[in-house]
Amino acid sequence: MSSLNDYKGPALSIAGLKKVYDNGHVALKGIDLEVTQGDFFALLGPNGAGKSTTLGIVSGLVNKSEGQVKLFGLDIEGDWYDAKRLLGVVPQEFNFNQFEKVQDIVITQAGYYGLTKKQAVEQSEKYLKALDLWDKRDVPSRMLSGGMKRRLMIARALVHDPKLLILDEPTAGVDIELRLSMWEYLQELNTSFGTTIILTTHYLEEAESLCHNIAIINQGDIVKNTSMRSLLEELHKQTFVVELQQAYPARPVLADLDVSWKDDQCFEVDVEKGTAINELFTVFNQAGLDVSGIRPKSNRLEALFVDAVRK
Amino acid sequence: MLFIRAYWIAFSTILSKEIRRFMRIWQQTLLPPAITMTLYFIIFGNLIGSRIGEMSGLNYMSFIMPGLIMMSVINNAYSNVSSSFFSNKFQRSIEELLVAPVPNSVILAGFVFGGVARGLLTGIIVTVVAVFFTDVQVHNFWVLSSIVLLSSILFSLGGFINALYANKFDDVSIVPTFVLTPLSYLGGVFFSTDLLPEGWRLLSEFNPILYMVNGFRFGMLGVSDVNLVTCYAILISVIVLLTIFSMRLLKRGKGIRS
Numbered sequence: 001m002s003s004l005n006d007y008k009g010p011a012l013s014i015a016g017l018k019k020v021y022d023n024g025h026v027a028l029k030g031i032d033l034e035v036t037q038g039d040f041f042a043l044l045g046p047n048g049a050g051k052s053t054t055l056g057i058v059s060g061l062v063n064k065s066e067g068q069v070k071l072f073g074l075d076i077e078g079d080w081y082d083a084k085r086l087l088g089v090v091p092q093e094f095n096f097n098q099f100e101k102v103q104d105i106v107i108t109q110a111g112y113y114g115l116t117k118k119q120a121v122e123q124s125e126k127y128l129k130a131l132d133l134w135d136k137r138d139v140p141s142r143m144l145s146g147g148m149k150r151r152l153m154i155a156r157a158l159v160h161d162p163k164l165l166i167l168d169e170p171t172a173g174v175d176i177e178l179r180l181s182m183w184e185y186l187q188e189l190n191t192s193f194g195t196t197i198i199l200t201t202h203y204l205e206e207a208e209s210l211c212h213n214i215a216i217i218n219q220g221d222i223v224k225n226t227s228m229r230s231l232l233e234e235l236h237k238q239t240f241v242v243e244l245q246q247a248y249p250a251r252p253v254l255a256d257l258d259v260s261w262k263d264d265q266c267f268e269v270d271v272e273k274g275t276a277i278n279e280l281f282t283v284f285n286q287a288g289l290d291v292s293g294i295r296p297k298s299n300r301l302e303a304l305f306v307d308a309v310r311k
Numbered sequence: 312m313l314f315i316r317a318y319w320i321a322f323s324t325i326l327s328k329e330i331r332r333f334m335r336i337w338q339q340t341l342l343p344p345a346i347t348m349t350l351y352f353i354i355f356g357n358l359i360g361s362r363i364g365e366m367s368g369l370n371y372m373s374f375i376m377p378g379l380i381m382m383s384v385i386n387n388a389y390s391n392v393s394s395s396f397f398s399n400k401f402q403r404s405i406e407e408l409l410v411a412p413v414p415n416s417v418i419l420a421g422f423v424f425g426g427v428a429r430g431l432l433t434g435i436i437v438t439v440v441a442v443f444f445t446d447v448q449v450h451n452f453w454v455l456s457s458i459v460l461l462s463s464i465l466f467s468l469g470g471f472i473n474a475l476y477a478n479k480f481d482d483v484s485i486v487p488t489f490v491l492t493p494l495s496y497l498g499g500v501f502f503s504t505d506l507l508p509e510g511w512r513l514l515s516e517f518n519p520i521l522y523m524v525n526g527f528r529f530g531m532l533g534v535s536d537v538n539l540v541t542c543y544a545i546l547i548s549v550i551v552l553l554t555i556f557s558m559r560l561l562k563r564g565k566g567i568r569s
């Protein structure tokens with residue numbers, strides 16, 4: 001464990017991960033994914049894409065069929081003991097005993113991680129206060145509101161000070177105001193304590209304002225893995241397919257336009273959304289191109305992304 | 312060595328949570344055996360027992376007492392683990408354990424000893440009830456306590472396996488109703504197997520509860536229908552088998568990991 005401080009590799013690395021459920025459903029088709037230490041990472045995808053399955057395998061709740069998962073370089077099977085100690089998990093569904101009291105739930109979880117009673121009490125106080133649940137510490141968990149239950153699961157996941165926190169749709173069903181304060185808290189955890197955070201979400205603003213890097217998963221495949229910034233840039237562009245009257249083997253360069261030729265008679269051009277198309281024709285005319293047709297290219301990524309973040 | 316300490320803490324956390332649970336719902340866990348036992352003593356001991364006369368040279372009340380205590384112990388050990396573990400599955404709070412660095416052996420031990428705790432506490436409660444109706448004697452304390460301990464471990468393991476396979480609450484009551492109760496009634500709680508016709512007596516030798524009841528009766532009264540060594544051998548080998556089986560199921564994630 002002492003070597004962990006020198007470890008500079010990824011917080012999470014997934015290679016060739018495959019999941020076939022008992023009923024034969026292929027939920028993950030062999031995905032690769034890396035999340036660097038200190039990152040705030042979003043896993044986006046429409047319902048049923050395989051987000052919870054991925055996080056479930058990482059946290060030991062789902063058996064994998066094939067592939068390898070490492071946390072801070074530790075294999076989750078071979079080095080499960082050390083690997084699990086570094087991980088905190090906030091699942092999608094509420095999964096605490098409804099009859100137990102709030103603080104008891106957090107203290108019990110601390111016990112599972114081997115914290116002494118004294119440490120457990122201190123840590124539970126620290127995180128229940130941080131998540132604004134200290135007043136509710138003696139209340140049976142079933143009496144909490146949805147947002148409070150969500151925060152209780154976050155406090156429980158943090159009780160052993162994990163280096164990686166994964167949250168499966170943490171803000172689903174949480175009202176706007178609470179959502180903002182939860183974001184603030186997660187951001188502070190990420191920047192002040194260097195906790196690596198991975199979350200799945202349906203809210204575009206959430207990924208946009210919190211996350212540095214993202215992956216989009218669809219039907220068990222990672223279809224995009226990039227920084228939030230380049231994703232937004234891509235989303236703000238529109239592509240047109242331009243067909244020409246005859247072939248132009250010289251493929252003339254078009255000033256200031258982002259063009260890629262498909263063949264001598266057809267090219268695609270990327271423009272900022274909202275650009276007037278007339279301007280394109282001015283450039284085509286100057287280059288002496290006779291255009292026979294122009295159509296917008298359907299953007300698969302955008303369709304997916306919209307699907308992913310707007311349920 | 313640090314992890315051994317962590318495992319110990321995890322074990323005591325599970326165990327104390329289990330104990331807290333059955334104490335919190337004592338009306339459903341500790342009270343019913345006390346009431347049932349009182350009824351058994353009144354009906355079979357006082358009202359009917361006086362007409363039955365002696366069994367294995369003992370008055371009927373004394374004869375049935377060890378079996379009745381044993382029956383409460385194993386029923387309560389079994390149902391504590393089956394219902395508690397199943398409700399952990401049902402509420403998904405079992406995931407709290409699955410994400411944590413807790414080995415399967417510690418999970419199993421924690422729940423099994425939770426069942427043992429309830430079994431033993433129930434045993435004490437019904438013994439206290441028994442004191443009001445008859446002389447409670449101890450022939451051999453070590454036999455008595457080891458048989459109770461082993462039997463409650465065995466049935467806690469059974470309850471654990473039941474809970475792993477169960478998909479709904481009904482599935483955890485099927486076994487007690489259709490297996491445990493009949494086996495207990497036929498396991499020599501109320502009669503000596505000497506009374507059975509030859510064929511039935513041979514058959515009853517395959518009933519593990521018979522050995523527990525008789526081992527326990529020997530610990531209290533010094534009389535038994537079966538050999539004590541056989542009794543320990545059977546208890547220990549069934550415990551070993553059930554432990555191996557439970558560990559395999561846990562490794563596979565039967566009923567807890569998809």
Ligand SMILES: Nc1ncnc2c1ncn2[C@@H]1O[C@H](COP(=O)(O)OP(=O)(O)O)[C@@H](O)[C@H]1O
Pocket residue numbers: 021022023025026027045046047048049050051052053054569
């Ligand atoms: N226990 C299961 N058995 C069979 N199929 C499952 C199980 N859990 C999830 N699936 C299926 O696997 C796919 C991925 O599910 P999931 O990972 O929950 O998606 P997401 O979290 O992205 O919505 C879905 O088609 C879902 O129906």
Ligand SMILES: [Mg+2]
Pocket residue numbers: 051052053092168
């Ligand atoms: Mg999901």
